[in-house]
Amino acid sequence: MPNRVDMDALAARLGAGRDPASVRRRIEAMEALLERAFVIPGTNRRFGLDVALDLIPIVGDVVAAAMGAWIVWEARNLGMPKWHLARMGGNVGIDLLLGAIPWVGAIPDFFFRSNTRNLRIVRKWLDRHHPETGTIEGQVLARR
Template identity: 60%
Template sequence: MTFTLPTGTDPASVRARVVAMEKLLERSFVIPGVNMPVGLDALIGLVPVLGEIVTTAMGAYIIWEARNLGLSKWKLARMGANVLFDTAIGAIPLVGDAVDLVFRSNTKNLKIILKHIDKHHPETRVIEGRI
């Protein structure tokens, strides 16, 4: 079975893509023993410089999708600040890697997008698990 993401520009397709991106970046794996979900943001962030560049670009993609949905400049600025903070802290060796486990900028940004989509495009609502 293969899973493909929708490529449309409609709100339902955007929802599916940003939810998948957030899950990939923040909750792809579970650390055995402590049962803590981690994603590529924390793992790729272990690679100095390149890891931060890659995860920042992936976080920026979520903001780009939000802009295409018509989120306000204020919400886009909040989302940008989340990614910027995550990038700045993540650049600090060891400390940044630990912070990546608890400060989940992509999850925060997903919540902003979903709140907008649920308000302005209620037909796209789906019953989801907890984020």
């Protein structure tokens, strides 16, 4: 059985660690899934599960909001200030309200992209407070 140090190293390699770089990768992956996972055929326009779930009345909106709230929860675990978290929570709330209009709610949600807005807030904070987590083309930089 591997010891605790080995398990922590394995978790960090898999992106399951608690360090800011792992959290950044998880948040970026969730944002990509929610906002840019699919391409509309014949166009260059991307959309994600957030818009697709809006097509399922009520349940889809709640699931998409819960997934967006997970990003806010991860940001809270990073120690981000409460006013950043409030802004991010407001973005998720607006997204939920926009999506609450059955079927038609997917249209404004397609353009609002609350999870992308929240990712931008997290990246800006991480770049200022944890610059070692900076990324280029999806690869985390190792600055020491």
